[in-house]
């Protein structure tokens with residue numbers, strides 16, 4: 001395995017997380033640097049994700065690197081039956097680094113084992129999306145001034161939402177307190193609660209989004225209709241887990257609302273004007289976090 | 302009856318006896334060890350009464366010795382099985398099974414969207430809990446509990 005690859009957030013130690021966050025801070029101050037001059041980065045999107053791809057390609061371009069790749073696998077040799085292994089080996093002969101998104105779970109781990117160059121996972125199916133987690137951490141650090149001892153509320157689909165699982169793992173280094181707010185159908189899986197218990201991390205579970213007065217971070221997620229067998233139940237749940245502007249009254253001054261975007265209806269539009277709404281800046285922070293991750297993978301910082 | 306049973310166990314000059322296999326796991330053990338592809342003489346006994354617990358199965362293989370990496374695979378389904386190495390009609394070694402930290406190739410991932418089920422890749426699992434035998438797919442990171450473990454055919 002290529003040791004510089006980033007496949008899963010658990011590949012990063014606490015020290016590495018802090019190093020990336022600090023580097024992202026420097027890239028935000030000074031985003032245009034020639035660190036990737038004469039370097040070629042491949043962005044291989046075996047399934048389309050315009051938002052993630054543009055964020056990566058912006059990061060690469062701001063660093064003076066060149067981009068090769070594809071944004072959709074339907075026109076590539078992959079669609080003609082070439083194995084993932086062959087595609088990765090071929091591209092790793094051309095590029096200095098590969099950023100990849102793939103519909104299959106585990107595709108990035110496998111690619112990191114056959115590639116000669118580092119792999120950055122930009123999402124493998126329902127499994128991992130570690131650069132999203134790093135931009136979440138950077139956003140938390142930037143708005144709270146620290147990652148330590150924070151009160152983090154996670155809301156919505158905590159069962160299938162990979163972003164909350166990865167955030168939980170990453171934050172576990174920093175002595176957090178968690179509040180999980182989800183309907184019964186979408187509760188935080190046992191596996192993660194056991195993980196918290198074993199690490200001595202305090203958590204509680206609630207089924208309603210009402211008391212958020214203690215929260216430092218309110219991390220909202222999409223509640224998708226497909227997760228419900230009963231659509232009546234979905235309609236009910238959807239409204240219960242929608243954040244409205246008046247719910248922010250009486251909350252802490254430093255509270256910030258995060259969401260991995262795109263939102264469907266979990267956050268009412270009138271929340272956008274609140275200084276506590278942070279999801280659009282959060283998306284922008286992705287470019288700086290990805291600049292830091294790319295440079296780290298190439299040993300440039 | 303008792304005499305007969307002893308005979309089954311003892312009448313091996315050289316080879317391996319795998320004892321204390323739960324009856325319902327016996328044929329799975331046969332397939333995991335690939336005994337169906339072996340040329341050696343093999344005697345299989347099943348539904349024998351056991352002093353330790355319930356009904357057991359036993360497998361005798363003539364002139365065959367296993368590498369521990371090979372035999373430890375069956376620890377996944379029959380962790381209490383005992384391996385007897387027989388030389389010249391005598392048990393020269395009694396071995397308890399130990400679960401390896403990693404299992405390659407023999408387990409099939411239960412996740413249909415796992416890369417190992419869609420590309421020509423050998424599976425790899427980490428044994429995360431040796432007590433309750435929980436494994437985790439190295440690729441898709443899915444946790445699988447013992448009763449849900451599937452084996453490659």
Ligand SMILES: [Zn+2]
Nearest residue numbers: 410415438441
């Ligand atoms: Zn798997």
